[in-house]
Amino acid sequence: MSxxxxxxxxxxxxxxxxxxxxxxxxxxxxxxxxxAGVFLAxxxxxxxxxxxxxxxxGGDSDNIVEAKEVDKLLAGIPQKGxxxxxxxxxxxxxxxxDLQCPVCKGYSEEVLPQVIxxxxxxxxxxxxxxxxxxxxxxxxxxxxxxxxxxEQGRGWNFVELFYRNQGTEDSGYADDEFLTAIATxxxxxxxxxxxxxxxxxxxIGRVEATSAEAEDLGFTGTPSFAVEGLGTGxxxxxxxxxxxxxxESAIEDAGK
Amino acid sequence: xxxxAEGVLRGIATFLATxxxxxxxxxxxxxxxxxxxxxxAGGHGCQTxxxxxxxxxxxxxxxxxxxxxxxxxLVCALLRGDAFRMTAFVVSLIGFGYxxxxxxxxLCTIDAxxxxxxxxxxxxxxxxxxxxxxxxxxxxxxx
Numbered sequence: 001m002s003x004x005x006x007x008x009x010x011x012x013x014x015x016x017x018x019x020x021x022x023x024x025x026x027x028x029x030x031x032x033x034x035x036a037g038v039f040l041a042x043x044x045x046x047x048x049x050x051x052x053x054x055x056x057x058g059g060d061s062d063n064i065v066e067a068k069e070v071d072k073l074l075a076g077i078p079q080k081g082x083x084x085x086x087x088x089x090x091x092x093x094x095x096x097x098d099l100q101c102p103v104c105k106g107y108s109e110e111v112l113p114q115v116i117x118x119x120x121x122x123x124x125x126x127x128x129x130x131x132x133x134x135x136x137x138x139x140x141x142x143x144x145x146x147x148x149x150x151e152q153g154r155g156w157n158f159v160e161l162f163y164r165n166q167g168t169e170d171s172g173y174a175d176d177e178f179l180t181a182i183a184t185x186x187x188x189x190x191x192x193x194x195x196x197x198x199x200x201x202x203x204i205g206r207v208e209a210t211s212a213e214a215e216d217l218g219f220t221g222t223p224s225f226a227v228e229g230l231g232t233g234x235x236x237x238x239x240x241x242x243x244x245x246x247x248e249s250a251i252e253d254a255g256k
Numbered sequence: 257x258x259x260x261a262e263g264v265l266r267g268i269a270t271f272l273a274t275x276x277x278x279x280x281x282x283x284x285x286x287x288x289x290x291x292x293x294x295x296x297a298g299g300h301g302c303q304t305x306x307x308x309x310x311x312x313x314x315x316x317x318x319x320x321x322x323x324x325x326x327x328x329x330l331v332c333a334l335l336r337g338d339a340f341r342m343t344a345f346v347v348s349l350i351g352f353g354y355x356x357x358x359x360x361x362x363l364c365t366i367d368a369x370x371x372x373x374x375x376x377x378x379x380x381x382x383x384x385x386x387x388x389x390x391x392x393x394x395x396x397x398x399x
Binding site (some may be wrong): 023026027028029030033034038039040041042044045048049051052094101102103168169 | 304307308310311314338342345346347350351353354357361391395396397
């Protein structure tokens with residue numbers, strides 16, 4: 001009896017050792033897998049960070065892009081100061097924007113091109129860009145640079161090109177070098193004059209005046225729009241129309 | 257120190273992942289409507305962050321990736337086994353690491369704090385801790 005009990009005890013002990021050894025091996029395998037998992041996770045995080053950083057592209061004075069697209073968009077449309085379109089159009093659309101504002105960039109790329117094509121090119125409306133500087137300290141000099149470009153008939157080229165090359169919001173990219181690169185690509189003919197004028201108190205004063213005007217109209221963000229035409233009693237704020245259709249509808253109403 | 261029972265850890269992870277899905281879904285819905293999340297405590301931080309170039313990855317709102325991550329973590333919390341323990345750990349590590357990066361961007365680059373993004377980062381951090389404990393304590397053990 002005692003021999004049988006001993007055999008059974010030894011068998012139980014052997015089975016326990018085998019189970020423990022199996023669990024140990026399995027655990028070791030899983031530790032290796034976990035290490036691979038950590039490595040994989042770090043690689044994925046690295047890729048995500050690199051892709052995210054790529055989002056901040058723009059604001060690069062050595063690589064101004066889409067000058068041709070902007071030229072094509074505005075070709076043949078008269079410009080006077082910051083007003084795009086034929087003088088005497090039935091409706092004036094006032095855009096209050098900040099060149100550093102990413103929402104303005106989106107609006108400029110997604111909504112305005114169609115409106116320019118449908119309403120401005122046809123002579124039905126004019127678009128008047130007015131600075132409403134709310135983003136940061138570089139917004140004012142950037143706005144002054146746009147006005148100075150407008151003095152040489154390239155204001156809208158400057159604005160559109162700035163938006164298409166806009167850098168990360170208020171990150172310091174909109175320095176003299178960037179503004180000069182935009183002015184050059186926008187085709188400002190006399191850069192020396194542009195440099196003088198953009199720094200002049202008169203031009204900076206215009207930036208401040210339109211920002212104050214935007215506040216008087218009750219605007220708190222950019223871009224904000226107003227229309228003026230036969231159907232409005234003066235300048236009528238319309239906020240930020242969400243689509244091409246909404247802005248065009250506001251233009252039509254203002255012209256009636 | 258003895259780790260909590262795996263059932264408890266899975267329960268915590270289930271709750272956190274569900275909560276995370278709620279937060280990320282709200283941010284994604286606010287963005288899809290052309291707006292931005294409303295900061296409950298006031299301020300414009302949520303709008304500023306939502307309008308920054310970092311809010312989208314390859315044209316897709318980051319919250320959408322967040323929803324996908326939280327759903328995977330929820331599934332892993334509901335199911336047993338080493339494969340789910342490992343997947344939960346790796347996915348939550350990715351979420352935790354990327355949340356750290358996004359929080360750094362908010363503080364140092366965007367200069368604005370979105371309370372919803374911070375809430376999501378906190379949830380993801382807790383999920384990472386929970387799943388790390390689950391993996392260390394229970395991988396290689398019986399189900």
